[in-house]
Amino acid sequence: MSxxxxxxxxxxxxxxxxxxxxxxxxxxxPALSDSVAAINRLASSEEESVTxxxxxxxxxxxxxxKLLRLANAAHYHQFGGGRICTVSRAIIVLGFDAVRNLAxxxxxxxxxxxxxDVQALKESFLRASMAGLIARASCQxxxxxxxxxxxxxxxxxxxxxxxxxxxxxxxEYAEIEKRxxxxxxxxEAAALQVLGISFEDLxxxxxxxxxLPENLIHGMRRLPSGGHLEAPTTTAEALRLVSGYANELCDxxxxxxxxxWESVLDKIADRFSAALAIDRxxxxxHLEKAFSALCEFASLLHIDLAHSPFARQIARCAGATSxxxxxxxxxxxxxxxxxxxxxxxxxxxxxxxxxxxxxxAGIRDISAILLETGASADALRIxxxxxxxxxxxxxxxxxxxxxxxxxxxxxxxxxxEAEGFVRRFRFPLGAPASDVFxxxxxxxVDILISDVEDAHIADKIxxxxxxITSAKTFLLLPLVLSGRAVALVYxxxxxxxxxxxxxxxHGLVKALRNQALLALKSLRA
Numbered sequence: 001m002s003x004x005x006x007x008x009x010x011x012x013x014x015x016x017x018x019x020x021x022x023x024x025x026x027x028x029x030p031a032l033s034d035s036v037a038a039i040n041r042l043a044s045s046e047e048e049s050v051t052x053x054x055x056x057x058x059x060x061x062x063x064x065x066k067l068l069r070l071a072n073a074a075h076y077h078q079f080g081g082g083r084i085c086t087v088s089r090a091i092i093v094l095g096f097d098a099v100r101n102l103a104x105x106x107x108x109x110x111x112x113x114x115x116x117d118v119q120a121l122k123e124s125f126l127r128a129s130m131a132g133l134i135a136r137a138s139c140q141x142x143x144x145x146x147x148x149x150x151x152x153x154x155x156x157x158x159x160x161x162x163x164x165x166x167x168x169x170x171x172e173y174a175e176i177e178k179r180x181x182x183x184x185x186x187x188e189a190a191a192l193q194v195l196g197i198s199f200e201d202l203x204x205x206x207x208x209x210x211x212l213p214e215n216l217i218h219g220m221r222r223l224p225s226g227g228h229l230e231a232p233t234t235t236a237e238a239l240r241l242v243s244g245y246a247n248e249l250c251d252x253x254x255x256x257x258x259x260x261w262e263s264v265l266d267k268i269a270d271r272f273s274a275a276l277a278i279d280r281x282x283x284x285x286h287l288e289k290a291f292s293a294l295c296e297f298a299s300l301l302h303i304d305l306a307h308s309p310f311a312r313q314i315a316r317c318a319g320a321t322s323x324x325x326x327x328x329x330x331x332x333x334x335x336x337x338x339x340x341x342x343x344x345x346x347x348x349x350x351x352x353x354x355x356x357x358x359x360x361a362g363i364r365d366i367s368a369i370l371l372e373t374g375a376s377a378d379a380l381r382i383x384x385x386x387x388x389x390x391x392x393x394x395x396x397x398x399x400x401x402x403x404x405x406x407x408x409x410x411x412x413x414x415x416x417e418a419e420g421f422v423r424r425f426r427f428p429l430g431a432p433a434s435d436v437f438x439x440x441x442x443x444x445v446d447i448l449i450s451d452v453e454d455a456h457i458a459d460k461i462x463x464x465x466x467x468i469t470s471a472k473t474f475l476l477l478p479l480v481l482s483g484r485a486v487a488l489v490y491x492x493x494x495x496x497x498x499x500x501x502x503x504x505x506h507g508l509v510k511a512l513r514n515q516a517l518l519a520l521k522s523l524r525a
Contacts, residue, residue: 035059383513
């Protein structure tokens, strides 16, 4: 590397760090950045558990419910296993990559929507989403089989730098567009002049900051302009090709009038024929499949595609006479309950199910898991998540009797700092029933403490518990097999009297626990 090249690289890095600091000054970017980084880190690690990824998603109720609605869309419903009603089951059925993609898509859309120039941002987001859907529909190459979710992220984030610049630097972005149009400049060159860094390098830098795996980051890189492309020899290069193909197709169709589309498709087919083994007929198939998925996706996120020039352009090219028609084609063969309703009962306008709905859904999910896979540990996670969401708890923990039968030990949990809390959640067994924990286990009864400072109950709260939490109310649900408590569900909330169980809710909680007991029986068999 020459001295001048090293200087340019150093200057670019300094500019990126300056821009990152500037983004951090916006109160919403750290929240987005932290969530995206956490989801990527967990989804990319083979050692991380379903519980940890579910916990990140469950921190945001709106994200949780939108993710579940998307998980039940026609595309994902084909994975089988019936409707998906809990984040834990979504991860089990769909896999880490698919759940990561759904979560990141919702996070990015919700984040970019909170801006004055929302229409322009939605157009950019829809174009990125369509590119992701095309890429996922185009993974026929041997190196791309079973790589649809990775292709989706590469294509979705292909123009991440431009999207973030449009959001965080609207004045600079307007200047970039002005130079591009007025001076007939390449967009990347204009961005480099105005920002001191290209959109591509900005996007790649943010992707690294968010912890995307290197093969996905490589897949976000732009392809050489013009000419035929050679067949890939590595998965990373194949991802780059399919991502570039999807974005070039979207850009070309959006820019050209309808009378030139045949020529556009022929040119794209010619450029990528050797690299991805595609022809015009396959491209048309990719467009139709991706557009039906886009319509469904937009419906679930309440995006009106009829108001989008880009969506109308793509609809005409895909041969759809209406957005509803395209959506119906995507739903062929599925009942409405597969994609319209989260848990089979009435939900409010925002699609947030009631506590009863969530518990009923958890019961169904556990039944499905036990019938399909017999994965008892997954069933226990679903029980815990259902209680956590239904009762809006701060934390929930599943504790189990140790091998010697002398202690009750926390095994996994959900909520703030759950991992450390679970490690500290332990107490001896066999002591006289002088506190509420020993009493619940000895008698196998459910106990709800509404206020730990109540004069009638304060002396029944054990010191070990007071040493690990500041909660003022908690619920104990023992799991009893053959007359002996083998496990305990613990749920807490911060404020006294804030944890309330109606008779109906308590009945559903007990039914959920009975399902979990079936899972425990199989674990101990």
